[in-house]
Amino acid sequence: MVAMSTAHTSADRVERTALGNGRSGWWVGDHAAARAVLADLRFSSAAAADPWVNRGRDVPLNPRSILGMDPPEHTRMRKPSLKLFTPAHAERLRGLLERTAEDLLDGLGDPPADLLETFVAPFTSAGITAALGLPPVDHALVRELSRPVLALTAEQAAGAGEAAARYAEFVHGLLRDPAAWGGDSAVAELMAAHDDPGEAVRMTAFMLVSGHVSTSVQLSNGVLELLAHPDQWRRLVAEPALVDRAVEELLRFTPPEAHALHPRMAVEDVDLAGLPISAGDLVFVCPRQANRDPAVFPDPDRLDITRESCPHVTFGPGRHYCVGVHLARVELRVALAVLARRLPGLRLAVPRSEVRHREGLQFRELFTLPVRW
Template sequence: MVVRSYPFGPVNRLRIDPMYGWLRDNEPLPRVKLPYGDEAFLLVRYDDVRTALGDARFSRAEAVTRDVPRLHPDKVGVLLTDLDPPEHTRLRRLIAKAFTVQRVEQLRARAEQVAASLLDAMVQAGPPVDLTESFAVPLPSLMICELMGVPYEDQDRFRDWVAAFMSVTALTNEERQAKVGRLAAYLGELAAQRRETPADDLLGALVVAQEEQDRLTEDELVQLTLLILAAGYESTASQIVNFTYTLLGHPDQLALLRAQPELMPGAVEELMRWVPLLATADTLPRYALADVELSGGTVPAGDPVLLAKHAANRDPRRYPDPDRLDVTRDAKGHLGFGHGAHHCLGAPLARMDLRVALDALLIRLPALRLAIPGDEIEWKTGMAVRGPVTLPIAW
């Protein structure tokens, strides 16, 4: 069997490498080798990726003891997400009690207020304005602070620490570790405060979350909070920019959303399907615990698989004419938030932030456009997620 070097090539904006489509049709279970670690099978078809996400015969926990396929020489430390049921089920149930759709919906009015305030400042400053710095980053950042219960007077330094955690600023490794250490210590302090004085916020809910007398330890609570930040901050900020850029590049779809704003919830799902957030396949491998038959072939027991969710979301076997953006499409079932036991718990918050952001932009800035030619936009490099570094806009 041919072992292909992976990734296939440099990330090109929001384009999906055509090799994924060729593999879906001609070699649906390719063997790949990343710069470090084990060889792996790359899953590129929708049904195969969905199976690997939801089938207990594929284990995340097994990766802890393996030389996992990876892009960097150092292995990532063991995370609480690297667990299988029932251990993972225990933690997920505890978190789910705190991270509910109802809790997020309570924040919608505040999100709309924050979005309006940010747009007021943008309009007052006048174009051109960088959408990333002026809107896309502060909106989910402030909403994470609201959700978690970070005091207003601490929000600036909190956001600085989170920026270091997400590597969105140029820092040395020592500087990053120092700031992440301060962030972890701060979260521990907030948790201790919630134990003394309960509060109706995410940290307060995590502190009191319990099932059969089983509580989150302080280390678990801090690590889970950091993971929530990673999932709900940088990813959402990047997608606000990516979605805006995509709609500006599809004026027919943008016009349709302006004419029929009630399409926005479905449009966000279609954009989640169509826009590839990750630069590569999901590099959190799953290891087969038994021989598993997939549509593309058999994964032998003991072998890892990597999931190309962005390629799966463009599988014509699941979505007709998949490369066409269609805000009227029923995109339910897309894999943008994962599937199965590890489905993203932050999905309700991300959906709310994205809907509020796009609604506010389209209503307040009816003549929204790029302020520079599209080929002059600088894109992120060497990062896990895609997106413009800055997106200058005018109106």
């Protein structure tokens, strides 16, 4: 991994960052500056993913990933998915998601339980496979194979090549028999929309792992924060209509990224928040800091599920705005609503300090989420 300083909390919230590969970099935790970087084509994703730029990183970025592309290639790759993953498409899945959540809680057994393995992971896996039109998958295997691919450190990236090959074969296996997913499914339309079958497979693989892993991380961390702030959990239980606001506040308060979004590189000199960013500088947008900018969010370090205005940057506004945003929101709303109704006495089964995250990964994945009710 490129070594970065950890002092990212200065008053101006845009700081120089020490990079281990000798390049200059900036850490952006200012809300307005973060949105500017994500919207400005002068900050290039493709340039940041260039193999030459990534020399010295423990884990080089993947230039073939859609996250490492710029328009027009990025636009072409993304367009078919945007046509499919609409608000209406997500709403059509609401009934299935509600039934899935109810069924999972029916089978929960006696407390204590690991809510991550018994509810969160199978629920989010069911959501993305249904959205794509794929048969159910082994969600534990998807998470296992994704970890080396989503690694930020050499230790976590051990075996990444083998994991990527196994995951590619896993996805090829899902797509090998069109009869298993049907001719009118989203994945069928994706396959038809891409002239290159390999592109369609890569896009499906990307959406499956990001739709499962990132939403699973968001939901598990969101539940953790609600239970760590029991007044907020009790408020949600008492006022179910707050679920939409609760989801947006949790997206702000505890975004899934461990550190930053996919880096950008300035391709020309740019003034950012009054600071001179030079061509060739890498820029890292940190949602966790931008989402707590006091200029935008009053009392930003307080979790408040009644917060009315919540313009967070968790979904990466700009050209890389999350394709699955509508599905993710419906999943999170359904899951929290069902949990609050079915398990109003939900609480952590261990002290908060004993609930640990895996280190060295792109997302803040929990080991377990032990609960009682």
